Amino acid sequence: MQLLTNNVCAPKGFRAAGKCAGIKKSGKLDLAVIFSEAPANAAAVYTSNKVKGAPLLVTKKHLENGKAQAIVINSGIANVCTGKKGIDDAEETAKIAAKELGLMQDEIVVASTGLIGACLPMDKIRIGLKGIKSELSVNSNAAKAIMTTDTAEKGIAVKAGNFTIGGIAKGSGMIHPNMATMLCFITTDAEFSPKKLNSFLKNSVSKSFNMMSVDMDTSTSDMAVILANGLAGKADEAKFRNALDFMCIELAKKIARDGEGATKLVEVEAKNAATRYDAEQIAKSVVSSNLVKCALFGNDPNWGRIMCAIGNSPAKFKENSIDVYFGSMLIVKNGTAADFSFDEARKLMGKKEIRITIDAKQGKESATAYGCDMTYEYIKINARYTT
Amino acid sequence: MQLLTNNVCAPKGFRAAGKCAGIKKSGKLDLAVIFSEAPANAAAVYTSNKVKGAPLLVTKKHLENGKAQAIVINSGIANVCTGKKGIDDAEETAKIAAKELGLMQDEIVVASTGLIGACLPMDKIRIGLKGIKSELSVNSNAAKAIMTTDTAEKGIAVKAGNFTIGGIAKGSGMIHPNMATMLCFITTDAEFSPKKLNSFLKNSVSKSFNMMSVDMDTSTSDMAVILANGLAGKADEAKFRNALDFMCIELAKKIARDGEGATKLVEVEAKNAATRYDAEQIAKSVVSSNLVKCALFGNDPNWGRIMCAIGNSPAKFKENSIDVYFGSMLIVKNGTAADFSFDEARKLMGKKEIRITIDAKQGKESATAYGCDMTYEYIKINARYTT
Numbered sequence: 189m190q191l192l193t194n195n196v197c198a199p200k201g202f203r204a205a206g207k208c209a210g211i212k213k214s215g216k217l218d219l220a221v222i223f224s225e226a227p228a229n230a231a232a233v234y235t236s237n238k239v240k241g242a243p244l245l246v247t248k249k250h251l252e253n254g255k256a257q258a259i260v261i262n263s264g265i266a267n268v269c270t271g272k273k274g275i276d277d278a279e280e281t282a283k284i285a286a287k288e289l290g291l292m293q294d295e296i297v298v299a300s301t302g303l304i305g306a307c308l309p310m311d312k313i314r315i316g317l318k319g320i321k322s323e324l325s326v327n328s329n330a331a332k333a334i335m336t337t338d339t340a341e342k343g344i345a346v347k348a349g350n351f352t353i354g355g356i357a358k359g360s361g362m363i364h365p366n367m368a369t370m371l372c373f374i375t376t377d378a379e380f381s382p383k384k385l386n387s388f389l390k391n392s393v394s395k396s397f398n399m400m401s402v403d404m405d406t407s408t409s410d411m412a413v414i415l416a417n418g419l420a421g422k423a424d425e426a427k428f429r430n431a432l433d434f435m436c437i438e439l440a441k442k443i444a445r446d447g448e449g450a451t452k453l454v455e456v457e458a459k460n461a462a463t464r465y466d467a468e469q470i471a472k473s474v475v476s477s478n479l480v481k482c483a484l485f486g487n488d489p490n491w492g493r494i495m496c497a498i499g500n501s502p503a504k505f506k507e508n509s510i511d512v513y514f515g516s517m518l519i520v521k522n523g524t525a526a527d528f529s530f531d532e533a534r535k536l537m538g539k540k541e542i543r544i545t546i547d548a549k550q551g552k553e554s555a556t557a558y559g560c561d562m563t564y565e566y567i568k569i570n571a572r573y574t575t
Numbered sequence: 576m577q578l579l580t581n582n583v584c585a586p587k588g589f590r591a592a593g594k595c596a597g598i599k600k601s602g603k604l605d606l607a608v609i610f611s612e613a614p615a616n617a618a619a620v621y622t623s624n625k626v627k628g629a630p631l632l633v634t635k636k637h638l639e640n641g642k643a644q645a646i647v648i649n650s651g652i653a654n655v656c657t658g659k660k661g662i663d664d665a666e667e668t669a670k671i672a673a674k675e676l677g678l679m680q681d682e683i684v685v686a687s688t689g690l691i692g693a694c695l696p697m698d699k700i701r702i703g704l705k706g707i708k709s710e711l712s713v714n715s716n717a718a719k720a721i722m723t724t725d726t727a728e729k730g731i732a733v734k735a736g737n738f739t740i741g742g743i744a745k746g747s748g749m750i751h752p753n754m755a756t757m758l759c760f761i762t763t764d765a766e767f768s769p770k771k772l773n774s775f776l777k778n779s780v781s782k783s784f785n786m787m788s789v790d791m792d793t794s795t796s797d798m799a800v801i802l803a804n805g806l807a808g809k810a811d812e813a814k815f816r817n818a819l820d821f822m823c824i825e826l827a828k829k830i831a832r833d834g835e836g837a838t839k840l841v842e843v844e845a846k847n848a849a850t851r852y853d854a855e856q857i858a859k860s861v862v863s864s865n866l867v868k869c870a871l872f873g874n875d876p877n878w879g880r881i882m883c884a885i886g887n888s889p890a891k892f893k894e895n896s897i898d899v900y901f902g903s904m905l906i907v908k909n910g911t912a913a914d915f916s917f918d919e920a921r922k923l924m925g926k927k928e929i930r931i932t933i934d935a936k937q938g939k940e941s942a943t944a945y946g947c948d949m950t951y952e953y954i955k956i957n958a959r960y961t962t
Binding site for chain 2: 237238239240266268269270271303304305306407408478479482483485486488490491492493495496498499500505507508520522523524525562563564566567568570571572
């Protein structure tokens, strides 16, 4: 695999734009369009939250036939809890974009991220989309225009064999806050049926974004979409899935590292669990624990909290078989304290990237979860948002 | 019902003691004993965490016959993840106390709270318990001696008809942090079988401590125990259950109000849900959400987070039927923004006690959950604990 620039525009036939339409009060970029020259097969996965944003409902309907040719995304306002008007606004956004791009309304995917409960300023969106086709380029600001509390843009592209995959994502980390919806848009010039794309995407998301913890505050607007225009022709399935996995995991790590208020990226691997489910649940429970996250912020090797989090997961395990490592340092052996240097452990925890490994010694399955620490800044960001 | 002083010592035949045995480095009280003059029927409920503290395993064994006459509790060290030595230490604690109090080893309930992973300093416990019988009184420091990060002691006693119930609890709030184990000890002079006591206790706990949210960090050591010595004779069942409910809810509110770093008590009532399960899950999901808790700290009427939390609960509900109130102010009507004054809402949120009501308009069941806001102080307390 080879890393390329230009994220979603790296595959053949894709162009994009990112601009300021005045939706955000800050005057930052807030409107993005991704466009494929050729018709594309498409698939998407959506949030598990039962309160779903209007753009998700509209996109789901538009993707029923497995086809789409453009994506319109706005940041600043999420268009959630907006009733029938929200649906109408999302449909109108698609209609305006379709007209500008010479497509059918149901060939447009729409997505929004930002404040819940407010309606989209349709006048601004109408003006923003006017003449958008001429603004499309292969070197766009789309990744920037979908950011909310993100502090860095998140994009990646890889070439593997005859095809290329590109992706952009936004989201401020592991807790999926409601103003920091996780969105991911992937483009490729490989040719696959909507059914295949759907299965590949689900699988990759299960190892990446869905391992970024926390269900508790899963957004109403989370969405990952893939468009495949087939301009590079048929591609090797295993190679494609491998490249898609790599890209989704890299984007998930970018999101976790940029978690609200985060000072460090945390990877928790649960290995040698009896089942993959057990491994996933152990890793997610540890990476999601507020107490573990606070200890990580404070460089505090308080391993009891890790054991507590493991115990709170629905996984099956044997307490007296659990080993825990910080990096390569053994901290817990067979469920009780190992003989380790407290000062050395603190030093390890002071790094910008921390790896915790939990060895369940019950089987052969493993899973890795991605997260960050919990800091004063998290409270600051979230105590004042609408105000 | 009449409120009395002296918490666990208010019912006939109970005495207690709270003292400093030197287990905590701070020199604060850290050892408590509750004693019944007469044999008592007993019941207990334990944490759902699969990693369970040694004292819980020992207590469970001792209560197999439904009888106990004394409780020994230490704070400072939780005796969890301590392997066979932990079990031996908990049994030895019971043995020492039994000898001092003239009881059998299995008539002693043991409980510990504090740091996970460290072993009990048995020499200090041995010295602390020496001659403890002469230190027992009806006006004890037991409630103080079981505190860890608690900032206030939590006790209550009520007289209802011919019987009295008393209780003490500790715990620093809704997140059940592992160093802030929720412990509750209840005494009564009413006469009930262990089986009845068990059923009453389970029921009251389900409406009180189990509605104090969050499973995510449920402690390894949570325990609620009731001792009933029967010295007041048989009691009316409905009256007793009612008094027990009242007491457990009051203690749960005391814990939530004293949550780590908390500045306010939050009560979330979900009403008119289709089933009691739905009501419980909605109320718990809202009271547990980090984002809702941060908004409460910041007096930010960001109701979208409440809708998001409702959507993340496993409850069944109709989004477009949901009404949300802050106090008596309607904030959300039929799932979208109501016409309310932002400034008035902020004022309401500035109070020390906040009540959020969610009207599902689907049925007749309701449930209330208890919690607190999330603050900088929470991060501060939890970023440094072992260090």
